[in-house]
Amino acid sequence: xxxxxxxxxxxxxxxxxxxxxxxxxxxxxxxxxxxxxxxxxxxxxxxxxxxxxxxxxxxxxxxxxxxxxxxxxxxxxxxxxxxxxxxxxxxxxxxxxxxxxxxxxxxxxxxxxxxxxxxxxxxxxxxxxxxxxxxxxxxxxxxxxxxxxxxxxxxxxxxxxxxxxxxxxxxxxxxxxxxxxxxxx
Amino acid sequence: xxxxxxxxxxxxxxxxxxxxxxxxxxxxxxxxxxxxxxxxxxxxxxxxxxxxxxxxxxxxxxxxxxxxxxxxxxxxxxxxxxxxxxxxxxxxxxxxxxxxxxxxxxxxxxxxxxxxxxxxxxxxxxxxxxxxxxxxxxxxxxxxxxxxxxxxxxxxxxxxxxxxxxxxxxxxxxxxxxxxxxxx
Numbered sequence: 001x002x003x004x005x006x007x008x009x010x011x012x013x014x015x016x017x018x019x020x021x022x023x024x025x026x027x028x029x030x031x032x033x034x035x036x037x038x039x040x041x042x043x044x045x046x047x048x049x050x051x052x053x054x055x056x057x058x059x060x061x062x063x064x065x066x067x068x069x070x071x072x073x074x075x076x077x078x079x080x081x082x083x084x085x086x087x088x089x090x091x092x093x094x095x096x097x098x099x100x101x102x103x104x105x106x107x108x109x110x111x112x113x114x115x116x117x118x119x120x121x122x123x124x125x126x127x128x129x130x131x132x133x134x135x136x137x138x139x140x141x142x143x144x145x146x147x148x149x150x151x152x153x154x155x156x157x158x159x160x161x162x163x164x165x166x167x168x169x170x171x172x173x174x175x176x177x178x179x180x181x182x183x184x185x
Numbered sequence: 186x187x188x189x190x191x192x193x194x195x196x197x198x199x200x201x202x203x204x205x206x207x208x209x210x211x212x213x214x215x216x217x218x219x220x221x222x223x224x225x226x227x228x229x230x231x232x233x234x235x236x237x238x239x240x241x242x243x244x245x246x247x248x249x250x251x252x253x254x255x256x257x258x259x260x261x262x263x264x265x266x267x268x269x270x271x272x273x274x275x276x277x278x279x280x281x282x283x284x285x286x287x288x289x290x291x292x293x294x295x296x297x298x299x300x301x302x303x304x305x306x307x308x309x310x311x312x313x314x315x316x317x318x319x320x321x322x323x324x325x326x327x328x329x330x331x332x333x334x335x336x337x338x339x340x341x342x343x344x345x346x347x348x349x350x351x352x353x354x355x356x357x358x359x360x361x362x363x364x365x366x367x368x369x
Contacts, residue, residue, distance in 0.1 A: 020224045022216075023287045023318055029212045037207035051211055058215040065225035125200050144198035172194050179193055 014071035017062070029058055032075060036082050042141050043086045045130045053089045057082040079146075080156045083138065090134050128178040132171055135159075139167035140175070279324040280364070284332075286310055286319040291336050296321045298332030298359070305335045325364045333359040 016024035040050035295305040310319035334342040343358035
């Protein structure tokens with residue numbers, strides 16, 4: 001008997017869910033909501049999309065919980081699901097954006113929204129992050145924000161370690177260049 | 186050596202590492218979705234009982250975001266059956282609603298609302314099933330009700346996944362539950 005405690009391990013909660021205690025899943029959702037939400041928010045650049053993807057990831061994880069081979073690593077497993085959902089949502093958003101532009105020339109020549117008038121560091125960072133290619137943004141966030149090791153990143157993304165290192169390097173260079181550009185405006 | 190590139194990147198990373206707060210109502214939305222799904226990994230007696238309890242329901246969940254260091258959820262479950270304890274005169278129209286609160290650290294919870302004159306002594310919730318579950322069943326006739334959870338004698342908790350009452354007559358947030366007159 002007793003109640004959920006903050007110290008209840010992921011594995012214990014996962015096993016309780018697997019044996020029919022659906023309510024125990026609430027503990028896992030509460031535990032990972034903000035951290036995974038941060039990744040989704042930075043990856044998608046939009047809170048509404050991020051929350052939708054996050055909810056979807058939690059529900060998909062629940063559906064597949066029987067396939068979570070190592071309940072101790074539930075967090076990493078859940079992370080993998082979220083990374084995939086963000087990729088899908090990002091691709092969908094890109095297609096949606098393209099559908100609203102019918103003039104390819106105008107699209108190519110249109111200036112990107114720049115940091116003009118944005119004096120806040122937060123705006124500048126988000127502006128620069130959004131301009132990174134999605135693969136580079138994903139690699140940068142996992143490495144420098146979520147502070148994962150390359151081995152873990154490789155497991156989550158399915159990409160090779162060399163490719164991931166290259167993506168992170170490019171992201172760093174691009175961010176550096178964009179920040180310089182922003183400072184000049 | 187001082188590397189300006191690393192310095193900028195570290196500044197960006199530090200900025201992005203700041204905690205992000207996602208609306209705790211997301212917990213309720215997730216739990217509402219999964220209660221309709223089969224238990225992953227098979228069933229036990231507890232699982233079967235819990236699924237029986239919630240099968241015919243519409244569910245809304247509440248995270249206990251404001252509860253210190255606690256994670257929790259609330260759900261309002263429509264049992265779709267008559268409340269056997271309801272007065273005979275009202276049986277024809279009232280239906281039983283089960284309010285379920287998952288409150289890991291609470292020691293006492295009352296359901297308060299228009300249906301019990303916001304009297305915290307009239308509808309105490311009871312722990313059932315799971316260790317963290319608190320439940321209370323209330324017969325409700327068709328109408329619109331404001332309600333809230335009164336936790337540990339000091340905290341009022343609205344249900345963020347249910348419509349929030351706009352007219353906060355009681356000075357604390359509350360939620361709205363509308364009971365239809367038909368079969369729903």
